[in-house]
Amino acid sequence: MPGTPVMKGSIVTDGDHRPPAATAFDAIGAEYEKAFAGSEAHEASLEWLLGRLEPGSRVLDVGSGTGRPTAQRLVEAGHDVLGVDVSPVMVDLAARQVPGAAFRCADIHEMPLPEKSFDAVCVYFSLLQMSREEQSALVRRLAGAVRSGGHLVLATVPLDVADVEAVFMGQPVRVTSFGAEDFAAMASAAGLTVLRQDRTVFTPAHPEAIPEPHLFLYCRRAGDAAD
Template sequence: MDTDGYEPVGTPPTDPAAAAGRDRTGQAEAFDAIGDRYDEAFPHKEGQITAGGWAIAELAPGSRVLDLGCGTGLPTARQFTDAGMRVTGVDLSAGMLARARHNVPEAEFLQADVADLVEGGPLAAGSFSAAAAFFTLLMLPRAEIPGALTAVRDLLAPGGLLALGMVEADVDDVSIPFLGHTIRVSGYLKDELRAVVEDAGFEVIKEMSYTYAPASTDVPPEEQIFLYCRRA
């Protein structure tokens, strides 16, 4: 999602309150339609698998892990499940969840917006040892990302881990073409992202970056950032 590598479609809303109240039905419908093409466009997820491996090495077998924006369940829910973890995957797309349940039948999957995972929501506070959020928060307006990170922090037990993946881009809630559909995305530059994560109550233990060229010509090359974090 290099800002030099794609042309935004339309303009972002100027009112943060309007952005926060956006109906994300269109986002879910886009990913319902994209389906397996997502994994075909992004076949090699080195950074994602490496970050998941870091968390697995830190966790005891049987630990509860939350996979936010789980998509098809590949590779993350599958990776954690194969390592003996109890996985709960969350996604807004019913189509993606159907694929995830097929790919990782041992895991539990829940249809929900990340913004709904607040106190009093469907998941209990402090009930997870780790969370993975790979390219999930970029689907939110910037105005919502700090709150989503705080909600994830609250779902983690003290000292719980967060493996976070984002695309480096200085954009806020802009529409872009993606695999034949239009989605809205946000992003930060590296230092900004780190500050947002730390302000939400996480210690950033390690940062990794990868230049990624998707297999599909419908998606431009992008700089992926992975933060290895612990609940402070």
């Protein structure tokens, strides 16, 4: 990122601020990857993105988790990946599992996102512990951080809920989301053209898991030629 060099295989930590999500995902750690490894929709979204990236593209992975499958697939395809996550445990796992990418332990809300500094952005289920206002503001910033013609993949659990208490993989969390139509509208309001929407139901491989709806939005920065 311009003005913030990060070497591949490195971990950068921004201060001691710990959002609530950090505590939950520190505890979940590698179990998250095991639980969600079977998501065919996630794999399909990566195939879609990989088919649209120029060689050596610069990609931001927001909520990069353990680095797999997203950062790993992108690096294996020859792309330059920066993963950002609030959980130091997740960032440590990712750096060890995907040494070809760079990872930053930081709150994405506080991180500089220069205009048009990435070719693509991935946001897989990392908005759910933000308020709707925070989600909307962040997606606007991420849209601005993508070059003209660049792509974003956004994934969420499309439920019309706000700040509800829940238990996720044994950890207490507070969840906020949009319904499917409102989530797509939020992306459009951020200046993105929604090219495609995929909806599915997925049951994580975890003893306490129940089937959950998943929504994947395939987006391009608005104002560019049709896909």
